[in-house]
Amino acid sequence: MHTIKTSLPALLAMSLLAGCASTGDSEPNPQDPWEGFNRNVYTFNDTLDRYALKPVAQGYDYVTPELVQDGVGNFFSNLGEVRTMFNSVLQWKWANAGVSTGRLLLNSTVGIGGLFDPA
Template sequence: MFKPFLAVLAAVVISGCSTVPEEKQDERDPLQSFNRPVYDFNMDVLDKYILRPVTVSYVAVTPQPVRNSIVNFTTNLLTPTDAINAGLQGKPSSMGVNAARFLVNSTVGIFGLFDVASSLGLKHQDEDFGQTLGVWGLGDGAYIMLPAMGPSTVRNLTGDVIDNYVMPEIALSTPQTIAVFALKAIEARASLMAQEKLLEESLDPYIFVKDIYFQRQLYELHDGNPPLKEEPTDFDEDFLENL
């Protein structure tokens, strides 16, 4: 499903990105002349007319306990992926916690609908293949704004393909994988409702989102202890959590 996007991306790379004004050049973002229109499309079309209305309706008709169970269920389905990535990153403790979480929540938690593991002190260890590649020494690569998917980098796009398609396909059918992705996207959007004003009031929402994204990646790569001191920000942690 990434072939059409990659074809467009290749065309942009071949044509060059020299149209970006010099004062707005960012070495992390060599594809800015492509990324900005995609960002505008995501926000002004997809989010405004599809994702946000669907999310508002979903929140209005779905009781919070049901939503919690949906989040628990989708998180549990992907917990084996977290465990595998923890192992690949040389984190046996995180791998063991995620494996135990999956066992407990899939049984006592009724197929993951209830997060019993957290009440036992087994907190979810979020590990993805993008982080794995980072631990292995691979750099971020170019920043990419993906149609309908939001911000990413070359490294994390590769990781997302492995985490969200290759690994789940081992246990889930394609329709099930798509359903899980859609539910996660709606819940992520719902959690950002309270942060919309921050985005609207920023001088340049595109740069705002990009900077938050890179801060979040650094935070995750170093398990919440990044080596560089980050500038203080005004946004809520939930904004970072769902990028």
């Protein structure tokens, strides 16, 4: 565990600096002036995903029971109802807003966390 704590910041710093590296020997494509920047961002994101986020996700999947994972997923699904509710109100779709509000209130109070879908 000690080596993970000391090597993770070093790995993160190296991946950040790798995004700044550039060969500079190619001409930029006039149809995509952001190509170099986009390639560096992709490289950074891919490195971060491969060495930090994917191991954390696999560890979470390995350690956390399926019932808890379902509960966490239901919680975040229930939070999505807030966005749906506001979107429906902004579009003056009051029936959809009422359904979303009812779903949010029922799932939050009764505790079934996103399992009730009357639609």
